[in-house]
Amino acid sequence: MSEDLPAKPRQSESSKATLCVKCEHLCPPELERCDRCGAHLFIVCAHCGHKNARVISRCEKCKHRLHKSVKDRVKRAGAGSLNLLYLAGAILVVLVSVGLIIWLADIRLW
Ligand SMILES: [Zn+2]
Numbered sequence: 001m002s003e004d005l006p007a008k009p010r011q012s013e014s015s016k017a018t019l020c021v022k023c024e025h026l027c028p029p030e031l032e033r034c035d036r037c038g039a040h041l042f043i044v045c046a047h048c049g050h051k052n053a054r055v056i057s058r059c060e061k062c063k064h065r066l067h068k069s070v071k072d073r074v075k076r077a078g079a080g081s082l083n084l085l086y087l088a089g090a091i092l093v094v095l096v097s098v099g100l101i102i103w104l105a106d107i108r109l110w
């Protein structure tokens with residue numbers, strides 16, 4: 001006879017179906033994953049921890065971008081990524097030349 005259970009916040013008012021980003025299936029709001037394809041329906045904001053539907057590109061709470069795109073990273077890094085590419089190229093050239101020197105030295109030894 002324990003009827004003094006804590007009142008559970010019922011989500012009937014905010015029972016908006018969550019749209020699956022993968023198969024566009026409307027899933028019940030209580031589901032974490034799509035009941036059709038198994039894709040995650042929510043993404044947790046890395047900035048404030050708010051749980052957002054994956055269809056949203058920016059956090060509902062803090063407007064922080066939820067999906068990191070490679071293009072944006074390249075844009076932001078700008079010259080930095082170019083330098084990195086240059087560095088990788090330089091390292092490759094050094095490695096190849098060192099290999100060549102060793103190879104040539106080997107031939108001379110023979
Ligand atoms: Zn799905």
Ligand SMILES: [Zn+2]
Nearest residue numbers: 045048059062
């Ligand atoms: Zn946020």
